[in-house]
Amino acid sequence: MGKRIAPERAILFTKLSVALTCSWPPSPFATETQLFLFNVLWCTAFVSSIALLLPLMAAIYEYRTHPIVLGKTVSLASAVAQVTIKMMICRFQQKRFQLLYFEMENFCKRATKTERMVLERYVEKYKYFHGVYILWCFLTTAFVICGPLYSSQTFPTDAIYPFSLKYQPLKSLIFFHQSLVGFQASSGMGIDIQVALLLRYMTARFELLGMQLRNARSNSELNACIRKHIELLRYMKEIRLCVKYLVLATMATTTIAVIFGSLNIIANQPLILKALYAIVVFSAAIEFFMYAWPTENLMNMNMKIGSIVYNIDWYNRNIRMQRNIFLTILRSQRLETIRISGIMTKLSLSHYAKFLYASISYFNALRIMIGNP
Template sequence: MPELTPETIFTFTKFSVYLIMSWPSENETTKNGNIIFNIKWWILWMNSILFIAFCVYGAYGDRQDVLSCTEILFIITAVIQYPIKMLICRIIREQMQFVVNEMECHIHSAEPSKRIILSNYLKKPGVVYVLYHFVACLGFLGMVLAAFILQEPLPVKIRYPFSIDTRLVFIFVYFQQFIFGIQAITTTSIDSQIALMLWYVVARLRILQEQMRKISNMYEFRKCIQQHQYILRLADEVISVGKYILATTVVMSTLSLILGAILIVKAHQMTVRLKFSINVVTVSATLFMSAWPSEMLISSVSSATNYYIRKILWNITRQIIFSNIFSQESNKLALCLHQILIIVVLQINIYLLDE
């Protein structure tokens, strides 16, 4: 099995979000690259809108059949995330470009000791995200196979405003459903991308903690504080990039779980229950995948960094105080008392910030 390096994880994520076009590339900054990007973006986005419009029409047409209508609504809550997230990524593209460039540059130029920490923090979620995408693909494959087993003509059974009996129209509809099914899988990939950004910030904070262990003077302490402030600004950028995407995920996933549970309980055919059970597991994994790095960033690593700042600040100031106490000069005593007062005030301020 090949080694799972940060570059490998980035490459996999970049490939998985290709159809949602949320990973900016340098080629898009040129005039021709920007034109190609806009053409691809509008084709993919309009294809998703067209499919969702057909689903809404089908749900309205089957409103008398509760199970059929619920099944289509479940599909709508899952697939409507694609055009919403795609539009969000287009709006925040410059911020996304900044974060992605920062990640790639830091990974390529990281020292061996830093790469070890980055690998440790990205390897475990990287494996989870690969398995997660496998489950998402399995859910899509389950819908295709279920249609084949149940002898249904299309993977998604919806009512169209026109006849699909002719061969050409049927091929177009089937191809459109199949293509958008692949597009819908990439909806989960954008959540992986945001989670990867959060894990990157967690790893950067962990690297900073290791640097703080080796601080021996105020100059090194000042450099670590500056780096800590930069990482906090980077975290703000990641949060600004991901908050609307994650909010969309939470709202739509909650609706999908409710509708999926209804279908699992009420459906009569075992194949239908199995199909939506896989989809419900995929939706649950999406929520877990988004919450995991967020919890690590908020509760664990950031609090540990503040602890190191307090500890180092106290150790450095204590050395200065003790050196002044044992000094032979009488005017050092007043300076020592002044320094004690400063460190007490700093400790109180940091404690209040933690609260």
């Protein structure tokens, strides 16, 4: 068996994948100079995305009667809007994210041999999926940037600017800027991996707690495990408060991207362009899955905690301990999952399936409206 990847390397990989969005908060012990540099980079990245989003909005209005160009422009605008919204959410939740990620990094650094083995097993289990997903995101942008090579377009997008683009060096600058924002959008999709990493870390912590519960013999050891369970549930509540807005932004923008991007697949245009937007649609569809899958695993692992606690010889314990065990079983069945009032009762693989079904239904309705067969 080869050497396993350390959790710290998985964290570093995730940090690098979202570098263009500045979504990973600085350390709580960062100096004033480091904080100033981080703020400058964030503002630069945010202004950069807005500088393309507004011309894309103008293009949507201009091409509102051209279904094919409209579908392409809306799908690309939704990707830029998504990274812009995600950057704002991460900025507003920076203090909370800062504590969550610092605790995760600190736990990995001081993990015992057993804890490190479990963490490394999770890294090994999901490293290829996370790695391929990030690579796919950036390759999708590369395909879009190369659009002018196999189409009549001058730039990767049909964005409309209030000035002439016929002359150099402005023409090259616009091409470079659109390409940069495209990679920012890919990095914004990397935020999904950033959140998934946090959720998988929580799943590993619950698994470690289950191992400690199985080995608990005395009441004091059992009480220590129960207190840790309460701490993990409190930690999960903080994650839920941060992540639900990212989930909402992803769900809304990916739905739009899937619907309008699919118009280019059924349109009468070159096969290579159909393939390009098939890639775009697939990327948008798989993005929401990056939240649903780890959340489903986390819920299942927390339910196992209740089963493990129930299998303890609680009938031989005193009344106070039996009450604590009973409350722990109840807590394990009432995990505060990621939900959005009025929109999503519980994030899960089942809800992801409903999301895909709804997107296809909306697309069919739009296809009929614009008169495509």
